[in-house]
Amino acid sequence: MTEVVLPRSLAALFPGMPHRLTLDGEPATVGEVIAVLDARWPGVRDRLCEAGPTLRPFINVYVDGEPARFATAVPGGSTVHVLPAVAGG
Amino acid sequence: MTVAQRLLVLVGTRKGAFVLEPSTDRTTFAVNGPYCSGWPVQHMTLDPKDGALLAAAGSPWYGQAVWRSEDLGATWTHSSEGLTYGEDGPAMRAVWHVTPANGALYAGVEPAGLFRSDDGGRTWQHVKGLTEHPSRPGWAPGNGGLILHTILPHPADPQRMWVAISAVGCFATEDGGATWEARNKGVRTDFLPGPAPETGQCVHKMALATGDPERLYQQNHCGTYRSDDAGRTWICLDEGLPSTFGFPLVTSPVDGDTFFTVPLNGDDRGRFMPDGRMAVWRTTDRGATWHDLRNGLPQHDAYLGVLRDAMARDTLDPFGLYVGTSAGQLFTSADEGESWRLAVDFLPPISSVEAVLVDA
Numbered sequence: 001m002t003e004v005v006l007p008r009s010l011a012a013l014f015p016g017m018p019h020r021l022t023l024d025g026e027p028a029t030v031g032e033v034i035a036v037l038d039a040r041w042p043g044v045r046d047r048l049c050e051a052g053p054t055l056r057p058f059i060n061v062y063v064d065g066e067p068a069r070f071a072t073a074v075p076g077g078s079t080v081h082v083l084p085a086v087a088g089g
Numbered sequence: 090m091t092v093a094q095r096l097l098v099l100v101g102t103r104k105g106a107f108v109l110e111p112s113t114d115r116t117t118f119a120v121n122g123p124y125c126s127g128w129p130v131q132h133m134t135l136d137p138k139d140g141a142l143l144a145a146a147g148s149p150w151y152g153q154a155v156w157r158s159e160d161l162g163a164t165w166t167h168s169s170e171g172l173t174y175g176e177d178g179p180a181m182r183a184v185w186h187v188t189p190a191n192g193a194l195y196a197g198v199e200p201a202g203l204f205r206s207d208d209g210g211r212t213w214q215h216v217k218g219l220t221e222h223p224s225r226p227g228w229a230p231g232n233g234g235l236i237l238h239t240i241l242p243h244p245a246d247p248q249r250m251w252v253a254i255s256a257v258g259c260f261a262t263e264d265g266g267a268t269w270e271a272r273n274k275g276v277r278t279d280f281l282p283g284p285a286p287e288t289g290q291c292v293h294k295m296a297l298a299t300g301d302p303e304r305l306y307q308q309n310h311c312g313t314y315r316s317d318d319a320g321r322t323w324i325c326l327d328e329g330l331p332s333t334f335g336f337p338l339v340t341s342p343v344d345g346d347t348f349f350t351v352p353l354n355g356d357d358r359g360r361f362m363p364d365g366r367m368a369v370w371r372t373t374d375r376g377a378t379w380h381d382l383r384n385g386l387p388q389h390d391a392y393l394g395v396l397r398d399a400m401a402r403d404t405l406d407p408f409g410l411y412v413g414t415s416a417g418q419l420f421t422s423a424d425e426g427e428s429w430r431l432a433v434d435f436l437p438p439i440s441s442v443e444a445v446l447v448d449a
Contacts, residue, residue, distance in 0.1 A: 046169045047151040084150040
């Protein structure tokens, strides 16, 4: 299982999306984690990714505390944090 | 306005969308919002096909989207499905404008391009003919980015449309978007050396004259203009205005010779109201002469700006005018600009204002 922690500002965009959730199965990469989320809440991928696909410039992802990219591996039992970067005004 | 309709004023801001409900005499306004999760909203409109409200937006974190509300703002959904240039194209940042036309919706985006939706904004298709224009490699951004901010459908011919891109200029199609022609002859480019090129003009806003779709008006970084031949050539209308620089331009809904601008003090002098005195300027003779409208607008210490989509008019009789400032005030006139009042204060910086009629 994979634990995912999402920004509250993202969860607010999708009715029923929790801030923290556990994914069944074993998504192997950050991209697969996002695909699982997108299947449950269509449109999540567009909010987190640009064409490529690649993570949006101000979306930071960490796998077990380490900075990650779209293709970064997600070992079983990992915790994936999705965090908005410091930006805006 | 019929008995069964009511007026709403849609306000897009740097920190979300607002829906304002005016009193019957249009002197007081109830403020609803902010909506769209506080995203920067560049423009809002109404889809006349089904009465949905639409908001063109772009979040610094979550990207471009068109938001949609089917209950006048109470709840919203968002989509960017199809709003992409694909893996080989530039990353999209924001949607800047959304306009209904011919039963569809059109969206202008950053970096500049045009997209069409036939399902109310749920999915979008790229109108590739525009970005396949031979001038595309030379398109360069203005201070606000490389943005397609104006979409003008011909009122009778679905094959014809104009768009405006900063800092590229005016383009027109007469074959439903398959091919486009740059139409900027006569528009200055004071920020470039030598004669003005075919494209590279910093158009800020463009509008069709009411009742005459061959006549367009344009507020540019470098002057105010009129075209009497559908944009093929432009005539400068600066004489009588306090500066050559401003952003919005709004036409009268009843008189094709009348339109309004908000000149600022200059592109390199702060871009605020000349002498700190706020005015909307009106011409009733296609730009030959100008008259400043100040009654009720602040006449000292008003160092305000008004952005390209932040002025609008309604279609009531007499028609009302609405001006949103970069400092978050909304000034309104219920008598075609003769008198004004501060209707709402303390909103976030205002990007856009639209006045729409909805079923009561």
